Amino acid sequence: MTDLPYWTEEHHQIREMVRDFAENEIRPIAREHDLESKFPWQTVKRMGELGLMGATWSDELGGAGLDYISYLIIIEELAKVDVSHAITVSAHTTLGTSPIVNFGTEAQKQKYVPLLATGQVLGGFGLTEAQAGSDAGGTATFAEEKSDHFVLNGSKVFITHAGVGEIFCVTARTDPHPAKRTDGITSFIVCKDTVDLDRAREVGIGHAEDLEKTRGVKAGKKEDKMGWRASDTRELILEDAIVPKEDMLGEQGRGFANFLQTLDSGRIGVGALSLGLAEGALNESLAYTSERRQFGKPVAAFQGVHFQLADMATEIEAARHLVYHAGWLKQNGKPHKKEAAMAKLFASELCMRTTIKAVQLHGGYGYTTEYPVERMMRDAKVCEIGEGTSEIQRIVIARQLLGDLVQL
Numbered sequence: 001m002t003d004l005p006y007w008t009e010e011h012h013q014i015r016e017m018v019r020d021f022a023e024n025e026i027r028p029i030a031r032e033h034d035l036e037s038k039f040p041w042q043t044v045k046r047m048g049e050l051g052l053m054g055a056t057w058s059d060e061l062g063g064a065g066l067d068y069i070s071y072l073i074i075i076e077e078l079a080k081v082d083v084s085h086a087i088t089v090s091a092h093t094t095l096g097t098s099p100i101v102n103f104g105t106e107a108q109k110q111k112y113v114p115l116l117a118t119g120q121v122l123g124g125f126g127l128t129e130a131q132a133g134s135d136a137g138g139t140a141t142f143a144e145e146k147s148d149h150f151v152l153n154g155s156k157v158f159i160t161h162a163g164v165g166e167i168f169c170v171t172a173r174t175d176p177h178p179a180k181r182t183d184g185i186t187s188f189i190v191c192k193d194t195v196d197l198d199r200a201r202e203v204g205i206g207h208a209e210d211l212e213k214t215r216g217v218k219a220g221k222k223e224d225k226m227g228w229r230a231s232d233t234r235e236l237i238l239e240d241a242i243v244p245k246e247d248m249l250g251e252q253g254r255g256f257a258n259f260l261q262t263l264d265s266g267r268i269g270v271g272a273l274s275l276g277l278a279e280g281a282l283n284e285s286l287a288y289t290s291e292r293r294q295f296g297k298p299v300a301a302f303q304g305v306h307f308q309l310a311d312m313a314t315e316i317e318a319a320r321h322l323v324y325h326a327g328w329l330k331q332n333g334k335p336h337k338k339e340a341a342m343a344k345l346f347a348s349e350l351c352m353r354t355t356i357k358a359v360q361l362h363g364g365y366g367y368t369t370e371y372p373v374e375r376m377m378r379d380a381k382v383c384e385i386g387e388g389t390s391e392i393q394r395i396v397i398a399r400q401l402l403g404d405l406v407q408l
Contacts, residue, residue, distance in 0.1 A: 004324050007069070014070050018077040021050060022085070030082040033230035034375050037222070039164055040230050044088055048119020052078075052089055057101060062114035068331040072272040072324065079276025080283065083379040084230035086276060090269040091160040091231075092116065096123020098265060099169040099187060103250035103258050112167055112189065126156035126170030126190075126236050127259055134392050136171075137182040137256065141238060143172035150174075150248065152188065152216070152241040162234035163219040166192045170236070171255045178253075187255035189247040190217050190238065216241030227378035264340045265330060266387045271323040271343035274351040274383045278319065281351070281358035281376045282312045288362050288371070299361070308361060312354050319347040338400035345393035348383035355380040 003012075026043055033040045047053055055071045057063025071093065079086035097116045100108055116123045132138035141154025152172050159168075168190050175184025220235030250258050286309065289300035299305055322343040329336035355377040359366035366373050384390050 004320075006328060010066075011070060011073060014066070015073050015077055017050070018052070018074050019080075021046070022078055022081040026078070026081050026085055030084075030230070031369065031372070031375070033084065034082075035229075035369065037224065037229040039232050040085065040088075043085060044122075045119065047085070047089060053092055053119035054097070054113075054117025055093065057097070057113060057117045061101070061109060062117035068327050069324065072268065072327045075269055075272040076276035076279070076323075079273045080280035082230070083273060083277050083376075084228050086273045087160065087228055087231050088122075090266070090273060091125065092123050092165075094266045094269050095125030095262065096161065096165065096167065096169065099125070099249060099258065099262050100189065102262070103187070103254075104189075105246075107246065108189065108249070116167060121167055122161045122165035124159055124161035124165040124168045124236070125259075125262070126159055126162075126168050128156060128158050129154065130157055134389060136259070137185075139171050139173055139185050139256075141170070141172040142176070143174045143186060143188065143243070145174065148245055150188065150243045150245065152190065152238040152243055154238050155220070156236040156238075158223070158233055159236040161232055162236040163222060164232045168217070168236060169249060169259075170238070171259060172238075174252055182256045184253055185256040186252045187249040187258055188243050189249050190241055190243055192217050225382075227375070227380070227382055229378075263387055264337050267340040267344035267393070268323065268326045268330060268336070270383060270387050271319070271326065271340070271347040274344070274347035274380070275316065275319045275323050277376060277380055277383070278312070278316050278347070278351040278354040281355045281373055281380075282309070282316060284371065284373050284376070285309065285312070285358045285361045288365075292363075305361065308357050312357055315350045315354070319343070319350050322346050338397055341388070341393040341396040341400075344388065345390055345397070348380075349390060351383055352380045 025046060029040060029043065032038070051064035052074055054061070054063035055066045055074055056068055059065045075086050075090050078089060097113060100112050115121045127136055129138070129140055131140060141152060141156070143150040143152045154172065156170060169187060170190055171185050171187050173184055174186040178184030216239050218237050218239070220237055223233040225233060289305055289309070290298055292299045322339070326336050326339040326343040329339055355373060358373040359377050362371055362373050365371050368374060388396070
């Protein structure tokens, strides 16, 4: 792996710490949790203890005070070994917590972020609905305004941590007849049992999945997925959910715009996750083809294998620069919408190609659960779908390129 010129000694130390944790604590349990579709509570608790669940938030908010490049390194290193752990950190940090940090009031930050940053509870992000996926402007969840609260009704689908999380940033329509369909959408903080914050602090992570319906917020059935099987994905159901007005997140009617900004950052994170997954598949392929012998010599000695490995490594290097360049732009407060979409598009499609090649290089063994490349190939597919499909990324990039030149 090529080190980047703006990496500091601290970045190298973080990489080594996360790499050690992933190899020694995640790798031994990754296969079991994937096969059983079981959420890895113990290692998630450890990630909270190591500061990985609030890496970029300030000390005052319970975080580790690291920069954004450090966060991308964390995601990349986790994904090399197991993507389910990487997406747990990514979804919790970028989607579940960053809207509160970026758009919340000081009171909201003090109330919720320390719980999230320390990993005492898990957070999630509710945007996607049955009829509002790529077309998020089609949001149908409605928030009825009362004297001192809102009442939310609707449901969100494919929500990471819907079953195991407790604090969620969600969108709901507050204007039933907006001038534009993307107007009149507002974001809110909704909770399960965290109405009793003292209890949440006392009990800590791991109790949400055992709770009955609270505050009108509950989880639907667990999705039986192709990949990311140790990551919790469910419907998030809002039935007469009572949300105090002080838990409206950002300005009323600005929810759509704010969540699009959140997705820009999320796409860089998925780019780093995809990059790490591809690197993990390459590492497995290098090890296997060096040991496996055919026709009297290692498989890696054949020129056709050379070509496959060389192509994988070259594309991974290209993805690294796209991902970390986008991350550098974000960290330095520069526009990064196009670069985030490019990083996510290229890295996600790369990891799909790379994992397919890895399975091929492993031959029949690659098609069994004995080797991790089978899991890696299944995990790769959703990288091209989640947080904006490849098609949506191409639309975002084209619109950034064309600007006002063409009426879109």
